[in-house]
Amino acid sequence: MRISSARVIVTCPGRNFVTLKIETDEGLTGVGDATLNGRELAVAAYLNEHVLPALIGRDPARIEDTWQYLYRGAYWRRGPVTMSAIAAVDTALWDIKGKVAGLPVYQLLGGRSRDGVTVYGHANGATVPELLESVAGFVARGYRAVRIQAAVPASEISDTYGVSAAPIYEPASSAIPAEAVWSTPAYLHHIPSVFAAVRAEFGPALRLLHDVHHRLTPIEAARLGRALEPYALTWLEDPVPAELQDGFRLIRQHTTTPIAVGEVFNSIWDCEQLIREQLIDYVRATVVHAGGLTHLRRIFDLAALHHVRTGSHGATDLSPVSMSAALHLDLAIPNFGLQEYMAHAPETDAVFPHGYRYEGGYLHPSEEPGLGVDIDEDEAARYPYRAASLPVARLEDGTMHNW
Template sequence: MKITDAKIYLNSPGRNYLTIEIHTDEGVIGLGDGTLNGRELAVYSYLKEHLFPSLIGRDPFDTEDIWNFFYRGAYWRRGPVTMTAIGAIDIALWDIKAKALGVPLYKLLGGSSREKVLVYCHASGRDTDHAMEEVAKKRELGYKAIRIQSGVPGMESIYGISKEKDSYEPAKKGELPEEESWNTSKYLNFVPSLFQRARDEFGYDLHFLHDCHHRLTPNEAAQLGKDLEPYKLFWLEDTVPGELQEGLRLIRQRTTTPLAIGEIFNTVYDCQTLITEQLIDYLRMTVSHSGGITPMMKIAAFAAIYHVKIGMHGPSDVSPIALSACLHVSRAINNLGILEYMGYSDKMSEAFPHEIHYKDGHLYTGNAPGLGVEFNKDFAEKHPYQKAYLPINRLEDGTMFHW
């Protein structure tokens, strides 16, 4: 079997997605997702101009060599654009292999470690009352683990809280970046009361999670973790910016609240210290942004040695192709913690028909060969790509801050 062609599609069935097809001389086509929210055009260019020309004529089963060709063979390595482009190709190649062999993808990754994958959903409210209403709705849908975010008194806007009634989409189409404002003191004074309310109303049978979105210092994060200890969070996520791995040491020393980080990581070198020093409990790297299935399986195995579990990023700003790759890896590895699941609109599901299905707090892969996802090009191409930007964030005095 040889690769004969590679194609890219940029569409916006509700939100922007970058989808690739890799074609073979035996008629098997693999799908990959190169979506990088707000930066799809950069990934598009890297794929088209630099990676695709070197794919033609190769054996799609040679995933290890092809991955290293694109990673080791380039002088300029790493970074979200490079690794997302490589990840899209790697996912598509694994899809080809599993389809050619007539098996679900997880069968090629060591088989099944579990029949179903525990997932967590999002419950976000404008204020505490609204957040509790959203938690109740998610519990009724059978979710066992729920991430709770809420608007903070005295702050006009905050990450994760939609101004609209539909699902949260931070990237604004056709606009320059929106600016938000942040006050750490107001946030730190509010969050413990949010989770006290959640435990008072829902008890301790549900798992609760929270995302700080990299906005704290290590000392602030340690204090928040300690304040949240009575409420037994499943994890406290992205407390500090991930560039300085050593920053997690202080937090780890001062709180027993489980820590998670990694959704913006792209290689194992972004989390090597975090893993070997056991500074985190859950690694949040996602398959498509970390170079694909080939490196993600190695990262998961490396993390397992140090008692670190995998809790992959699974937002709706990657398509069902990428989510399915995360789901198949999650089903196969032994050290899974949980998988994020935000769900998809009817429009998105029509563009990407898939076998992924949710039931009672878990996701299931289905038994179709490969990823179990199709790409409805005719429908997707009715929804053209529109340039979109993620917001930026400033402190109340105007200083640029983390978003």
């Protein structure tokens, strides 16, 4: 069997997605996600210009060799564009391998380690009462874990990460990045009272999470982690930018609140120190941005040796292709923690028919051979690409800050 064709499909059913579809000379197809939020066309060009010509004629069964060929052979290694392109190829080849074997991909990864994949939802509100209502909705639907994001009632802040009036939170909007204003003191003052209200309303059993989105310094994050200890968070996500990884050591010295990080990581080398020195508790790297199932499994295996669990990114900037792939890996690995899950828009679900399902706090991958997901190219053609960029943030004095 040989790869006979491969094509990149860019579509925008509510938001932009980049999908790779590989076909073999025996009629089998596989799909992979190559979406890089706000930089989608960069990955599409990388695939079209540099990767697809090299795939034709290759044996689709040689997944590891193809991964190494695209990684080592590029010379300019790593980076989100390169690794998202490699991920798309790798994921599509795993899809094909499952179809050849007649098995869902999780069976090829060692079979089930659990009955279902525990997911967390996103609760938010412009006010604390609105937030509590949002949390109640997730609890009513059976969620066992909820991420808590609340607007800060201060005139200094024009936008708080993760808070939206829209049913589906989608931060990428205008072609030119929107600008928001941020105040760390106002945020640090407000957030502990938010968690106090949630715990008072829902008790100790509900697992609570919070995303800082890289907006603090290490000592500020340590202060927040200490303030949140009475509310027993499952994790505090992305408290600081991860470029200076020694900063996580400082956080560790001051708080026992668990730390999660990694949605912007694209290789094992981004998180090797954090994992090896046990400076984090959950690694959030994902299939599409970390080189596909092949490389993400390596990251998770390293994490398992150091008591670090998984918490893969799963926002709507990942297509159902990535979500399906993540679920197969989540089901198989021994050190699974939580899986982020944001339901896609109906238009997205129509473009990407899939077999995974939510039930009582768990997601279950498809039992079909392969990943159990596809792309309807006729439906995809109805939604042309629309330029959209992620926002940026500034402090009150106009200084650029981490969004």
